Amino acid sequence: MKRNDFFLLGTILLLSVVIFFCYRFIPRQNGDLVVIKENGTTIKTFPIEKNTIYTIHAKNGGINVLQIKNGFASVKNADCPDKLCVHQKKISKKGETLVCLPHKIIISIQSASDQPESDNESSNSEESFDGVVQ
Numbered sequence: 471m472k473r474n475d476f477f478l479l480g481t482i483l484l485l486s487v488v489i490f491f492c493y494r495f496i497p498r499q500n501g502d503l504v505v506i507k508e509n510g511t512t513i514k515t516f517p518i519e520k521n522t523i524y525t526i527h528a529k530n531g532g533i534n535v536l537q538i539k540n541g542f543a544s545v546k547n548a549d550c551p552d553k554l555c556v557h558q559k560k561i562s563k564k565g566e567t568l569v570c571l572p573h574k575i576i577i578s579i580q581s582a583s584d585q586p587e588s589d590n591e592s593s594n595s596e597e598s599f600d601g602v603v604q
């Protein structure tokens with residue numbers, strides 16, 4: 471009896487570890503952060519799984535409206551002359567980008583884990599990121 475309990479406990483523990491790792495590593499391929507950069511500096515990040523509409527005010531007065539919907543990010547609207555960013559297709563995979571050259575805005579998909587690759591100042595991104603989510 472006791473042995474069985476231990477066995478059960480062990481299995482549950484093992485399972486939770488496996489689930490934890492799957493949970494953490496599988497979504498990574500799809501990327502889980504939408505990162506907005508202006509002129510190479512990260513100005514804002516959003517979790518991609520959360521539907522969001524965010525208006526980016528570029529330093530040169532331009533506006534881009536970022537929409538995150540059902541795991542896809544796109545530029546819903548912008549007042550740049552070429553509107554190329556608006557016409558780019560939705561992005562959802564790690565490494566994909568939306569670029570607005572006139573406003574110097576780059577929206578990219580990243581994994582929370584390799585965030586530091588991008589930038590210096592937003593230190594400890596995972597922790598601060600969690601704070602934002604709450």
Ligand SMILES: [Zn+2]
Pocket residue numbers: 548550552553554555556569570571572573
């Ligand atoms: Zn644009």
